[in-house]
Amino acid sequence: MSAHPDRILFEAICTPARSLGRRGMLAVAGLLLVLSLGIGFAFSLLGAWPVLGFTGLESGLVLGLMLLHRRWAARSMEVVLLTESSLTIRRTDAHGRREALELDPYWARLRLEERPGRVSLLLLRQRQRSVEIGRLLGEEQKRDLAAALEAALRRYREPVFDNPQLRDS
Template sequence: MSAPAIMPPPIFEAVLTPHRSMGRRGMFVVFSIMAAGSLLVTSLMYFLGALPVIGFNGVDLILAIVLYAMNMRGARASEVILLTDEHLTITRTTPRGQRSVVTMTPGWLRVQLDENAGSNPILSVVNREARHIVGTSLGEAERRDLAEALRSAFARLRSPRFDNPQTRD
């Protein structure tokens, strides 16, 4: 029986998930209000004799529910960036649960933030062989914060501080 591999302590770790402003409870409240409003309009149209409006009203409600469900499904996506002494690992999980893992050696890594006028900057981790875009689910301010945090982590990796008891005060 072999001993489990010891993972080195992480220098940096970020778990990135898409922002959603409303959870399941909020969704239930919004769709309850929409259903009540739809029922009110449908009842009014029925009494006025405008029967085709009833069908369109139902289709509108169903379409809103389907589109919101698709949006909530996208919230299951994630991206984990893990930096250790030995490697940088970027693990992406799609909304369907499919995972892709990219591993890079940290020696030549650098953070690149490409500015585009009128849109979010593109954040990538670059080495001599490859360029990997990270933080696609983040807004502009969050990407800038992530870029600064990654730069700081790479700087800590390249210039470690050693605890020497003889040099302590």
């Protein structure tokens, strides 16, 4: 590794959308448990008391799956990093597995492919290689990422040099 690390020209950190915070999650869990107890109690009054156990089991399963999904989503991330020498995509999936891809930023081309009824694909292409980025993002966030990265790549390929000798005096 060199003594002088490359200067960062662009960096984007992509994470999945998490609409519920901690308080929201507790509210959903409380509501689910109250409804479950209400349904179980109503069936118990009708003489179907075994339903009470099943509603409790279902509630526990739903809450457990919500917590697992929340934990896995917290691990997932993608970092797009443009430096003076490379364009790097680092990914961490829900299970903690990491992957890093490196492209030459001068030759990398960005393309947003529309898919009717589905979220668009955001692809970085370099010669015969194509890499999807922004997998964790929604449609609007992908468009924002595409615009920002395209502008950063354009600045990289077409730098503006400031030569004091050429300035008007």
